[in-house]
Amino acid sequence: MTQWTEPARQDKAEGIGSPRKTKELLQKYGFSFKKSLGQNFLIDGNILRNIADAAELGPTKGALEIGPGAGALTEKLAERSGRVVAVEIDQRLLPMLEDALSDYPNVTVVHGDVLKVDLQALFREQFDGLDGVSVVANLPYYITTPIVMKLLEERLPVESIVVMIQKEVADRFAAAPGSKDYGSLSVAVQYYAVPEVVAKVPHTVFIPQPNVDSAVVKLKMRAKPPVDVADEALFFDVVQASFVQRRKTLLNNLQQRFFASEGGKEECRAFLEACGIAPERRGETLSLSEFATIANAMRERSKRA
Template structure:
């Protein structure tokens, strides 16, 4: 069964809009989220409300963030009967998600994220990780594979390491293009991100750690010894316990943290 989109609203390329229409996929997403009545649930990019309605049936206090003002009247017409439904007409990239959270009610975030802003938006959301219980996103399949990749895999990179530093990452299932109107030119997938309550490994200097990872993958075909030359560090004088003849994709998250802590032992 498919839920048809509102034909009066044309998808806008500048917003990266592809409206989900397949009811089977919608049901699978909501089952994965498993919303409950008392959840502090936030949906990013509800579009025409394909997922919104089913979320509201389980969690009547749902807040949504939608940038396209032309979609607001349709969302209000469909869901104004839910007294706990609230729309924030704003850009999620600039939104202060901590304003929606509390100690008693951490955020549960759901979204069909536009492909053109998915990576910066995930980094933005990770800055609020202490107020977040979990996140479920529809993303380009390649991005989900990068988020969940392991060392040695072709998709393993900066996004993999930074996401896994802060979260448990689970690639749930794929969604083919024909489930959307208009159909995108790429496959999609659903990912679950659960922020760690306690970090499995901790960098002494977070800014330096982020720079280390970014620099290592900037020239990923080079060995670490060559790609990290810009730091002007005498690696021979430091007991890093890592073979610097390896390439960036061969090191695990723990090894990157250990290398960062060896190079910059203090905050």
């Protein structure tokens, strides 16, 4: 985990994300937080600057922000990139954002639910001609995984995804095989990207304060997956099945999903042994390469059936 230092550039002395400015905006617009939207605004200038720096932006690059809130992180992104597009679901925040970001003509705020927005079209319309785009966001805890997986699965033309999320989820993103945090989410994220937890963030630097600490994780997008799989859907099906009951062996989990016929357990045992994988192992011990081996063999088996 890298040690963040004060950036060399000169940001505005007191940005939108300072406690005073944030409270002024909230009071001016009579804004009240909605628990249903997981709204927690970051009010630490150093952390905001360093999140933006982690995206490695520049004047010929763009940034997609999800959930800009009051615009604190948006401001830092605008100071570092040629174009920022911020997608905000809460219509009440639109006039506040227009006010707070009036000095930044390179910012466009889009009202919408990022899970429903056509991101491929948005990228074509908003980021055409730029040298690269990164996603940067302080994500609501309750919807972190669906948003991140949409960004990864759509294979958007992004260089990296830098997100503030619940610390426990960040640990799962970056977990290695054999660790307590390693699971199907770890495999899915690492199939598309190289994760790095770059900083831990205490709950005290938000308003309102959440009950848990956060972490900033950077997902550097891979040019191609680290393993060759003949059928991606089957690969992820195998991964999910391997973790259905975490404490059960591969033999038990995969037999229930793929070898349900009478005598299926012995057939599953023979299949795993032919793959060079001990049936008594658990999913949490397998590498991406070993999951790929099982999935590819499973596909060949289905073709012969």
